[in-house]
Amino acid sequence: MTDLPEGFDNIEHLQKTWNQEHNRRVDRYFRDVQGNGDLSGVRPSLKLACRALDNDNVYASWMRSDLFYNVIGYGRKNLAVFYGSKFDNAPGVAGHPQLFFVFTQDESASPPEESPIQHEKSVRLMKFSCIAGDDDGSSKPAISKANMTELANEVKSQFLSASRGITYTTGNKSASYTDPENGFAKGNYLLVNSRAEGVEIYQKICNVIDVPFKTDKLIVNDPDKPSTTTVTAGKVTVLGKQVQNRRYRPVAILRFRSAYISLGNLVPPIFLIDTTLRNQSLVKYP
Structure with missing residues (x-):
């Protein structure tokens, strides 16, 4: 395992990595919006609000994440629509696991x-x-x-x-x-x-x-x-x-x-x- 450099800041590394991964998903979801977003319309405004910034504190990061994944619903993207649980019904071949x-x-x-x-x-x-x-x-x-x-x-x-x-x-x-x-x-x-x-x-x-x-x-x-x-x-x-x-x-x-x-x-x-x-x-x- 490579030794970490002197003065390595775990929290700074975590925030930088989180920002990169979070913004990659935001950019993909709002790929129809140019740049980082602006106040010209609903979707540009949402992208601007969702994208993480280097100077965000923990509370701001949480709000951006909650807005994107829960309020807008990216965390439920591409989920199949069904009623109840997919395990609610007995399988076609009953009896065996x-x-x-x-x-x-x-x-x-x-x-x-x-x-x-x-x-x-x-x-x-x-x-x-x-x-x-x-x-x-x-x-x-x-x-x-x-x-x-x-x-x-x-x-x-x-x-x-x-x-x-x-x-x-x-x-x-x-x-x-x-x-x-x-x-x-x-x-x-x-x-x-x-x-x-x-x-x-x-x-x-x-x-x-x-x-x-x-x-x-x-x-x-x-x-x-x-x-x-x-x-x-x-x-x-x-x-x-x-x-x-x-x-x-x-x-x-x-x-x-x-x-x-x-x-x-x-x-x-x-x-x-x-x-x-x-x-x-x-x-x-x-």
């Missing part, structure tokens, strides 16, 4: 006009039941905290390297692995840039849940339509406003972020590991 793997693009690698790409992949834990007894019609034992902790440690072993989430390249190819008896339902696929990428991720998932990986169960579909980028996707006009058109299966490097288990019904998800540290998980990271 569902293990999710979350992968996202590093924010620094995401184009300014786009939000980081996020993909999820799930598998059913067919060796376990969500609930105790035979209420679900299954003779499998109910999954326990000990079972989940064991899975969490295996996820950590398979999906972390050098204390960071592993990466893979997503693209326009869909890799579907169908093995219903072992929890891989038909129609569930992973977007990849090559067959090798699909093999690697599915092998790791199989290792986590302790089932054999079978090459003949993996089908990779290579569509005629190529991936598009922000530039090639172009812009479209919606309600008289130019907006970025949706990219088609863009090529990007995604990093493993977290794994959680859903038991369906009204039970909150249980996080096995979370490299973002936003959720309390069963095993520590790193």
